[in-house]
Amino acid sequence: MTTTPADTPTSDWLRLDQQICFSLNAASRAFGGVYRVLLKDLGLTYPQYLVMLVLWEHGELPVKKLGEHLRLDSGTLSPLLKRLETAGLVRRERSARDERSVEVRLTDEGVALRERALDVPRRILGATGFDIDEIRALRARLDELTGALDSAALEQA
Amino acid sequence: MTTTPADTPTSDWLRLDQQICFSLNAASRAFGGVYRVLLKDLGLTYPQYLVMLVLWEHGELPVKKLGEHLRLDSGTLSPLLKRLETAGLVRRERSARDERSVEVRLTDEGVALRERALDVPRRILGATGFDIDEIRALRARLDELTGALDSAALEQA
DNA sequence: CACAATTCAATTGCACACAACTAAATGGCC
DNA sequence: GGCCATTTAGTTGTGTGCAATTGAATTGTG
Incomplete structure (x- = not known):
């Protein structure tokens, strides 16, 4: 237990910083590891599972809205959604009202997967x-x- | 504020799970974002900074030990260390005592960078x-x- | 000593993250 | 109506993160 006093000299701050970053980084990856094991049966990665959670809750969504929910941009979502589409869980269709937008909607298979994720x-x-x-x-x-x-x-x- | 009661029905657990994963995932990436901005001047990425923190504290270290400190394996560290070496911050030399092992040590430039990270x-x-x-x-x-x-x-x- | 099991780093393949850019569509403004 | 800024997905390039494999070196065991 490193009970660093509040007046820690500057030269030791880097060591303290180390503890803080490491903790968050490690927790995030440890969490991801556990999800990875549980999601293997479902054929989903952790980020893919996050996308499915949003779709299960909100139904059909444009890529933009999906990205706002997940704090992810199209650079990450486009290839990820393409993989979900290849897996048959999702369909992507350009919106009729606004052809810039792409609607992402669950297939029957995508809806059914929810039961196995419960x-x-x-x-x-x-x-x-x-x-x-x-x-x-x-x-x-x-x-x-x-x-x-x-x-x-x-x-x- | 979603104050979900403890007897939440199973069908709502996915929504709750969503909140939990999102929070951890989002915090981790938000943290990374802030580090990215601060580290840009130093020419380091966030994971590279973590490696440098360990080296600044422990000095010379074999890749294996470095991985234990960081919870990272050689699949991640090998290319990362190669980039640090290209940047002139680090040298890698096979250990004389055990030729399976590779010692990672800071160059003078690597040591000097610590001042700018303080x-x-x-x-x-x-x-x-x-x-x-x-x-x-x-x-x-x-x-x-x-x-x-x-x-x-x-x-x- | 021989030889099988283990250890260690590197490599390969896949999947994010994110910055920077492209291209198409839309909306506002004159 | 014509033009320009903005919005939206997608693409490209770089850098992790991790599973699985490879290959070299070491260790343990008989």
Whole structure:
């Protein structure tokens, strides 16, 4: 346990920084690892699962809206959606009203996959060892952090 | 604010799961974004910065040890280290004692870069909007989570 | 000593992330 | 109506992240 006092000299900040980055980075990847195992049966990667979650909840969506929900741009989504389409889970059609836009909608197979995903959240929760309120508190903290980091990033632009 | 009661029906768990994954994933990438901006001056990516942090603290290290510190394998580290070497920050030499092993050591330039990185942690802390004790608490929580997820992953192997 | 199992780094193949750019379509403005 | 800025997906290029494989070096065991 490194209980670094608040007046840590500058030269040690890099070590402290190390701890902070590592923790977030490691947690994110550890989480991804557990999802990867659980999602293997469904034939989904973790980011693909996130896309399916949004579609299961919202139904049909243009790529733009999907990206806003997921904080992802077309550079990431276009090839990912192409793979989901090849897998038969999703169809993409140019919107009739606005031909710039592409509507992403679930196929019957994509809708059906939801049933097989239903127990994923519970198994994930079990893997964390946290109870649901602890997870919820952590989530709130992380959202707070994300919000602060986003506005800080904007100020630099 | 979605205050989901503990007896949420199964069909809504996917929506809850969505919130949890999104938060962690988003926080991780938001963090990466802020680091990316700050590290641009130094010519480092975020993962490269993590490698440099370990080297600044520990000096010379074999690739294996580096991977243990960072939870990364040679598949990720080999090309990354090659780029750091091309950038002149690092040298790689096969160990004399054990020719399977490759020692990674900082060049003078790599050591010098540390000076220019000294204010990164403070600027990151500022971007989070958290004070140092809050960050420390969050880090502890994340480490706990990582530990639980790792042991859960092991049980499935 | 011989030889099988293990260790270590590198490589290959696949899938994100993201910046920068392209191309098509739309909307606003004169 | 004609032109220009904006919006929207897609593409390209670079850099991870990880599974699986390869190949060389070492270790353990008889």
